[in-house]
Amino acid sequence: MPELPEVETVRRYLAPVVEGRRFVDVEVRHPRTSRRNTNPADVADRLRGRVVERLDRHGKFLLGHLDSEMTWVTHLGMSGRVVIARPGDAEAIHTHFVARTDDGAEVRLVDPRTFGFVAVFTPEELVSQLNLGRDALSNLPRTPQLAAALDGRTAPIKSLLLDQRIIAGLGNIYADEVLHLARVRPTRPGGSLSPVEMAKLRRSIKPLLEAGIAAGGTSLNDLAYLLPDGQAGDYLDRLRVYGREGQPCRKCGTAIERVVVGGRSSFFCPRCQV
DNA sequence: CCTCCATCCTGTGGGC
DNA sequence: TGCCCACAGGATGGAG
Secondary structure, three states: OOOHHHHHHHHHHHHHHHEOOEEEEEEEOOHHHHOOOOOOOHHHHHHOOOEEEEEEEEOOEEEEEEOOOOEEEEEOOOOOEEEEEOOOOOOOOOEEEEEEEOOOOEEEEEOOOOOOEEEEEOHHHHHHHOOOOEEOOOOOOOHHHHHHHHOOOOOEHHHHHHOOOOEEOOOHHHHHHHHHHHOOOOOOEHHHOOHHHHHHHHHHHHHHHHHHHHOOOEOOOOOOOOOOOOOOOEHHHHOOOOOOOOOEOOOOOOEOEEEEEOOEEEEEOOOOOO
């Protein structure tokens, strides 16, 4: 569920809590949460006693660089939420991971669907486990590189925007938003975009992600993504097409339509998007 | 390599 | 009210 803007919002909350702090206690409470480590017990063992030197983000992954050459990796999946609390604070149901800092802060992962995970990887494991393209916000490929990646591709452009190996960070909401701003239908084959469309698509990405971050992300409801302090992100009100089937396009007033592309709901304006 | 599809889960909301 | 189904912000692996 959380896409780049939501993960970046979490990172900004979490960085001051963990950077320079040592994890004095780590608990993995659900076996699925540590499944990405070959030896699941490694997650707690490699994290306990370590200092987080810097909290980074690549696409939708949170990357905590430890004082041990290893990287603490968190992915929120569809329903993951980071909660920053103090020991003893009431715990939400589905709290599957808890790490306490030497400062007395608790970092919790709440994840009903358990699609998210926490891992601690060696540099080699990190490379093999995270197969990511360049970050959509901080390292977006230039138009020619993007065009080269999409050249000859027959898959729908929407599906290719969701492919984290091409660009890392877009998810179902922001992919639809980007396509609306770029005036391209989600069903168009990736390789069919003209150079002008390609440039427009590329230009649409950063402003939308930045607007999402400025709003604290998109909270569709209060059971999935919320800010780490429990507040809702405000970008929902500003969505151009996502979830707005039957409602008027904010540009031209035409009713927004819904189609399924690559198994994912996709929303578009049949008039604005070609 | 590419494309498409099912799968991993829990919870909610709509239709009947 | 209760039941059943569709659907949900993601990533991956297998079939073809």
